Amino acid sequence: MIHDLLSPHTLNTGDPNLVPRYPPSSQRGGFMVGAPHERNALCPALQRVGGLRTHSPAWPLLLLDISNGEAVKASLVTAARAVPSTVLPHCLVVGEAWLGLLLAAQRRRSCTVPPRLGGASGNLKGALAVGAWPPRQQPAPSESLLWCPPASFDSAISFSPWEIGKRREAERAGERREEAGGRRNTETNTAPTPAYMDPPLPLWTRPSHPTTQARRRSSTSMGSAPATVGEIRRAQRADGPAAVLGIGTANPPTCIAQDDYPDYYFRVTNGEHLTDLKAKLTRISPLFFPSILSHIFSGYNEELRTISGKKSGIRQRYMHLNEELLAAHPDFTDRKSPSLDARVDIASAAVPELAASAAAKAIADWGRPASEITHLIFSTYSGARAPSGDRRLASLLGLSPTVSRTMLNLHGCYGGGRSLQLAKELAENNRGARVLVACSEITLIAFYGPEGGCPDNILGQALFGDGSGAVIIGADPVTNVERPLFEMAFASQTTIPGTEDDISMEINKGGMEYHISNKVPRLLGGTVERCLIDAFDALGVRTKWNELFWAIHPGGRAILDHIEEVLGLDDGKLAASRHVLSEFGNMSGTTVIFVLDELRRRRAVKKEGEALPEWGVMMAFGPGITIETMVLHAPDSLDGN
């Protein structure tokens, strides 16, 4: 198509893919950029155009890109900053993504592309164009932008720029002849718009939302009839399912081996004299001890029970609160000391910073610039202040000021699952949306010294660690730029009745207190299969549990054991969850993101001839007791990469 449009009047831009051309008449001409193979190629070309425009003010501008629009958009946005706004005085826009560029170029404002415009049109992927040509009269800036809906794209690009201009003239002439009728633009009282274009709107009422685009598409196809709600709805939605497009994780630098933790904890909290509690923590902590020995020694004294303690499944954990920080805040060891302010002060800075490290990795894994993130969901149990960590994270990452932020607080261990479900909804209901999910948890807010009558604290000291996980979620991935790791096929939330008090968290003046009943593994074990049956029934997919891949939140070793047992899972099915538990402990809502990351790593190193499960399940649990279930589908792209 692009070659049909070439003319002998070409300019050497230094790139064979960037072919400008000038029509015979300098009164009606254009400049064309086609199919760049390198995303940065457009920028210097546009700058050249800027220079040309200065030397030949009569020449208009046409930019046409029929390569993958998403891939070059960032370059165009960058280029728009460099090109004088006079270069793009009169424009035809085909496709939706360029609107932000043009608005920016024309208004000489920051070139952030509005989020709704961030994606290529569903039926027009890889075909976007921007053009300009001189109208007979110089229109007011508000009249200079015409938006051509994707449906008209084919007709728009089947003509060279001056042919389009001729068409316009012919239509104007026809209109004059007919005197009445025609499609005169009453809004701007300038040239009428050809049938293959929508009439222009004032610049400040440009369609910036899929709903607006649906209205405009509809008015093109049905004359002046308004769009139906159904059409508007369809235009807002993505075509495909949401998918994980990038994952990143991060931990604080201090790492403590699980075997050393009881000594460390009782020393730094001056609790060495509490030998019973230390023995209990030592019983729970070991990475591995065959549970059969635990039964053999169960009738013996404290010491024997201690060495026979069952495995926690944890080898090491990372913590933000190190010895140095604790020395500066000795009151953190006392549950009754009013230390909430100091804890929140530290967490307000540390939690978003840790999230930013994870998010930077997720964004790099995703492969597009942070400025193209449209939504942010931030989950933590440490947030107790507004503006909250989501705002700080957005600023650390340099996200667009138009990014739509949501803060989830105190969802505990199901925060990751909840965030991912919300991200799925956002991505599937907002065409082109790219959602950054970040979960960041540091145990500092809930750290205390040992105290009699607080078994929950000893359990927490044995299990919990600090970490951040970030995921980019989006639908309709851009070919050759975005790679779907896991498609999100179905999501649900289940609350186990009568379990309000079995997992709870509460912010007090001394920090966060929590209670975790020892019934939790059994309660979960008794409910997960029902959630899974419901999920797969809803999808109409019949499967055996052992045919799936699994990303279960490793809340504790006993939870994984119970789930493995009730589902009859083979050894190794929960390997990703067990690995994350071993290397990081239970990082609350963040943990399930680490499991997804581990799962994709394991799938990527599959052995020759090994068949990997196509379908899988992610599950997370927390206060409520709440169970988040998500059915995942792994596209081929993940295998062997």
Ligand SMILES: CC(C)(COP(=O)(O)OP(=O)(O)OC[C@H]1O[C@@H](n2cnc3c(N)ncnc32)[C@H](O)[C@@H]1OP(=O)(O)O)[C@@H](O)C(=O)NCCC(=O)NCCSC(=O)/C=C/c1ccc(O)cc1
């Ligand atoms: C690894 C455990 C802890 C130990 O298992 P085990 O080695 O097979 O041994 P036992 O089950 O016999 O328990 C050993 C000891 O731990 C004690 N224990 C056994 N569960 C308990 C229990 N929930 N309470 C307080 N003692 C117990 C148990 O009573 C026993 O004490 P003792 O008889 O004195 O030796 C295992 O029970 C286990 O994985 N439990 C699941 C833990 C769990 O429910 N996790 C999910 C919820 S996590 C969550 O919601 C997060 C909230 C959170 C909150 C704050 C944060 O900072 C971060 C996160």
